[in-house]
Amino acid sequence: MVHIWNLFAKAGSIWVVWVETVWLRGKSFWQVPIPQNSSWSWRKILKLRLLARPFLSFKIGTGSRIFMWYDSWHPAGCLIEKYGLRTTYDAGHNIGPMLSSIIKNGEWHWKSARSERLVEIQCRLPDISIGNKDTPIRKSSTAIPRHSFILWLAFRDGLTTKYRMSLWGYTGSMIVELLILLSPGMMWLTGLKGG
Structure with missing residues (x-):
């Protein structure tokens, strides 16, 4: 799990740069398939994604590091898991845009909702504050x-x-x-x- 955290925290290691360059190539960590020609350790890290997802979230800044549909930045969690692939088509976005595509000058600028699911997503946007920098947050489900x-x-x-x-x-x-x-x-x- 430490390696997954390092990927999101953009820890300044050679390994993080290598993974982003060779394996992720601009895609979300959550959506890349598990390649058979990769190392045993990288395949194991990708198999841990389902376990790691509930513990990672983001505090929003510019949105340039956050994948709109795959990362957990919204109070509902990962939008693609909660609302499904159809919602991305209703929104008029392709499947991999960054959150920065709907943030302009520190404010939300999302197209008009065309489905009930999008209305539900957009209704919660005023509750989400936009800061200066995208910051990953390590959550603990058991911590009081x-x-x-x-x-x-x-x-x-x-x-x-x-x-x-x-x-x-x-x-x-x-x-x-x-x-x-x-x-x-x-x-x-x-x-x-x-x-």
Whole structure:
């Protein structure tokens, strides 16, 4: 998954430039077929696309790095997956344009909708802010912001609770104490006798 992230983040490596030049050639990472004459590692990376898609999104800038139909920039996610190929024909766009084709001077300029699906797509455009630079975003489906922050503090030894308890003279295991507070019906999990 790191290699996929590097492709979207445009990490300044020779490998990223090589992949864009040799294998992608201006196409979306999500739409290129898996070539049989490629290396084992490139085929494996392409097979991971379905797993990686939910974790990648974009903050929109100029739209020059974002594929309109294949990248996840819209609140509905990947437009081609959500609305199907027919919607691209209704929109009057070919299958591979960049998002920059509908952004002019930092504002949305999409042709009039010719289908209900396009109306649905266009109705959500005012909710999407346009910045200065296209920025890939690595999402986590399980991360709750508060939990992520607490974990970050823990890794940086920023949680002072155990330290404060040691100042009060507490030397026991906090986990055992927590389990003792559980209802007597749950004590069988700990092997301890409730008191």
